[in-house]
Amino acid sequence: MALFETSLLLMLAAILLLQISRRWPVPYPTMLAMAGVAVAAMPWVPPFEIEPRLALALFIAPALFDAAYDFPPRALLRYWLPLLALAAIAVLLTTGAVATAAVWFGGLPVAAAIALGAIVAPPDAAAASAVLGRFTLPRSTLTVLEGESLFNDAVALLIFTWAVTTASSPGLLNDIAPLLVLEAPAGIVLGIVFAKLYVYCAPRLAGTLGGTLFEFVMTFGVWVVADRLHLSAILAVVTFAMMVARDAPDRQAARDRLHSYSVWGATVFMLNVLAFLLMGMQARTIVGRLAPGELGHAMLFAGGVLVIVIVVRIVWVMLYNRGMAAWARAHQWPDVPSTGQGLLVSWSGMRGLVTLATALALPGDFPARDLIVLSALTVVLGTLVLQGLTLGPLIRRLNFPKDDGYDTELVTARRALLDAALATLGDRQDIAAKHLRKAYQAEHAVEEGGHQPGDMEEIDALRHKGIEARRNTLSRLRRSGRIDESVFHALELELDWAEVAAMRSEETEIVQG
Template sequence: MALFESTLILLLVAVLLLQLSRRFSVPYPTILCLSGVAVAALPWAPDIPAPDITLDPQLALALFVAPALVDVAYDTPFSALRRNWAPLLALAAVAVILTTAAVAWVGIALAGLPIAAAIAMGAIVAPPDAAAAAAMLGRFALPRRTVTVLQGESLLNDAVALLIFSAAVAVQSGMAGGAIPENLLPQLALAVPGGLLVGVLVGRIYGLLAPRLAGTLSGTIFEFLTTFGTWVIAERLHFSAILATVAFAMTVAQSAPERQPPRDRVHSYSVWEAVVFLLNVLAFLLMGLQARAIIGRLEGDRFWQAAGVAAAVFLAVVVVRVVWVLAYNRAAAFVVRRQGGHDGPTVGQGLVVGWCGMRGLVTLATAQALPASFPERDLIVLCAFAVLLGTLVVQGLTLGPLIVRLRFPPDDSFDRELSAARIALIDAAIAALEAHDDEAARAQLDSLQEARAATAAGQHPREVSESDRLKRDMIAVKRRRLAEMRRAGTIDEDVFHALEQELDWSELASSPPERLQLVEG
C-alpha cells in the first residue's frame, strides 16, 4: 500500500510539474526524474523494505522496456534504418561498446568491481533513450535525418546493451556458482537472428487475427498480449527479446495502417501513450526509492566513495559519447567530400547528436533487473541513478538552448513532401469523383434536406447523408493511394503517419456515432 500511495503522489507531482515542462520546453523525462527524486526525498515518504521495491529481473525488463520499444518501433520503418545504416551502426553498436568499456574501466579502477560486474554496469548506463531526446527535439526545427537517426538509435542500442548485460550477468553468476555456462556463446550467436524471426512470425500472426477483433476492446487487449507474448517467447527460447519486440512492431506497422479502422487506431495510440507514461512514472519512483534506501545504508567514507564513483561514471558516459560522435561526424563529412557530395553532416548536427545522450527507461529497467545477490548491486544502482539524473537534468535542460544557439537552417523537406503527397491524394479523390454519374458532389441542399428528414425520423444525419457517404468513399480512395505511395517509397514514414492521422479524423467526422463506439467483446 505504501508503494501505491507514493506512486499516486508522484503522479500528482508529475501532472503539476508537466505544466512547467510545456511552458519552458523541458523534456518530460527530466521532470519525471526530478519528481521521483523529490517524492523519494520527502521526510514523510515511506521507508519501504528493499524486497518490496525490487522487481523480479525478468519482469522489470518486460514490463518497462517492451511497451516503450513498441511505441517507438511502430513509427520507424525498416527503410529508414537501412538508409541510415552507417550512423546507426556508429551510435547503436560502437558508441555502446565504447561507453561500456569506459564505464567498466572506471568500475574496476575506482571501485574494484569484478570484470563481469563492471561490464554489466557499463551496459546498464550505455544506451541513451532517444525518446527522452525526442520529447525535446519535436519542439525545434532540426534536420529530419538527425531526428530519424536518433529515433533508430533507441531501437538498436537497447538490443546491443542488453546482449552485453545478459552475457555479463550470466558470466558473473556462473563464476559465483563455480562454472560459466557452456552454452553461453551459442545462445548469444542465435540471440539476434532468433529474436528477429520470433518478432516477424508473431507480427504476421497478429496481422491475421487482429482484423477479427476490430471495433472491440478485446483488440486493444490483444495488442498487449502479443507485445508481451513476443517478449516472453523470445526470453523462453533465449533469443533477444528486444529485437523480437522491435521486429514485431515493425512487422505490424507494415500492414496495420491499411487494415485498422481509424477509430481503433486513435484509441490504440491514446492507450499506448498513457501506458508508456505511467510506466515511466513507476520506474522513476522505484529507482528513487531504491536510491534513497541505498544512500541510507551508506555511511561516512562509504557514501563519499560511492558518490565519487557515480560522478566518474557520469563523466565517462557523457565524454565518450560526445567525443565519439564528433569524431565519426568529421570522418563522415570527409568521406562525403571525397566522393564529391555536399550534404555531409555538420559539426552542429554532431554536437546535437552527441549531447542527446539522456538515459531513460532502459537504464532504469536493467538496473532493476540486477539479481539481488549481484556483487556491489547497491553501488551499480546508485551509479545508474546518478547517470539518469545527471544526463536528464544537465543535458535535458541545456539541449534546447544549444539547438537555438546553433541556428540550424530551416529544413522544409517535410512540409514540401507533405504538400506534394496531399495533392496526390486530392487528385486521386477528384479522379474517382469524376467517375460518378450522380450529382452528390454539388447537391449540398439535398444533403441538408436529407439530414433534416433523418433527424425528424429519429436517425442520425450521417447514417443517410449522401454527402457524408461520398466523403467516406473519397477518404477510402485517398487511403489506397497513400498506401501505394508508402509501398513505393515515394514518401517517408513521418509524412505517411501525418496524412494517415488527417484521414482518420476526417473519416471519424463523417461517420455515424455507432461506428465510433468500441464494444467489450
C-alpha cells in the same frame, strides 16, 4: 496499498510538474526524475523490490515496441552508417570505457563492470524528443536519433544479459555459448511469427476493447515466450513491432488506430513514472545502508561514471562527424554533415527508461549491485538535468537552417491522395458527385499553392468555427430536452471525427503532460 498510494502521489506530482515542462524548454523526463526522487525520499514511502525479470518485461517490452513501431525500416538502408556508429560503436565504446574505470577505480569484477557499462550506455530518445520536437531541425538528424534509441537499446541489453549471466553463473556461459549464436536469429523468427499471428487475428477484434488488449497481450507475450525459450527477447519485440507497423495499418480502422495510439502513449508514460519512483526508492534504501565514508566514495564513483558517459559520446560523435564531413567533401557528396549537427547529436545523450529498467533488473545478490544502481540513477539524473536543460539553448545557438523536406513531401502526397479521390468520381455528373468534386478540387487548389500565406490557417480556423457552432447548437438541443441522450452522443461522435479531420497532423498527437 502503500505503494499504490505512493504511485498516485507521484502521478499527481508528475502531472503538475509536466505543466511546467509544456511552458518551459524542460524535457518531461527531467521533471519525472525530479518528482520520482522527491517522492521516494519521503519518510513514509515503503521500501519495494521488483523481480528482475519482471522489470525487464514490464518496462522494456512496451518501450521497445513503441520505438520500433515508429521507426521506418527503409531508414536502416539510408542511414545505416550513422546508426552503426551510434547504436553499436558508441554503445561498445561507452560500455568499455565505463567498465575499465569500474574495474580500475571501483574494484568491480569484470562482468559486473561490463553490466554497469551496458546499463548506462544507451541514451533515451524520448528525453531528447521532448526538446527537439519544439524546433525545426534537419530531418536526417531526427531520424538518426530515433533509430539510435531503438537499436542502441537492443545492443546494450544484449551485452547486459550476457554480463549478468556471466557474473551470476560463471560456468554457465561456457556451457551455453553455442546456443547464444542462435539467440538473435531465432528471436527474429519468433517476432515474425507473432507479427503474422497478430495481423491475422487483429481484424477479427476490430472495434472492440479486446482488440486493444490483444496488442498488449501480443507485445508482452512475444517477450515472455522468447525469454522462456532463451531467445533474444529484445530482437523478438523489435521485429514484431516493425512487422506489425508494416502490415497492420492497411487492415486497421481509423477509430482503432486513434484509440490504440492514445492508450499506448498513456501506458508508456505511466511506466516511465513508475520506473522513476521505483528507482528513487531503491536509491534511498542504498543510501540508508551505506556508511558515511562509503557513501562519499560511492557518489564520487557515480559522478565519475557520469563524466565518462558524457565525454565518450562527445568525443566519438565529433570524431565521426568530422571524419564523415571530410570524406563527403573528398567524394563530392551533396549532403555534408555539419559541425552543428555533430554538436547536437553529441549533446542529445540523456539517459532514461532503459537505464532505469536494466538497473532494476539486476538480481538482488549481484556483485556491487548497490554501487551500480546508485551510479545508474546518477547518470540518469545528471544527463537529464545537465543536458536536458541546456539542449534547447544549444539548438537556438546553432541556428539550423529550415528543412523544407517534410513540408514538400506532405504537399506532394496530399496531391496524390486527392487525385486518387477525384478519379473515383469518374464522369459522374449527379448532384452528389458534383458537390464532392468541387470539395476535392478546392483542396487540390490549396495544395497546388494557389493561395496566399496564411490562407490554410484561415481555412482551418473557419472549419473549427463551424464545428464549434454545431457543438453549441447540439448542447442547447440536449439541455432543452429536444433530443435523446443517445442522439446527442451519436452526433457528438460525428463532430469529434470532423474536428480530428480538420486538425493538422501535429495537433492530433497526444503530448506528454
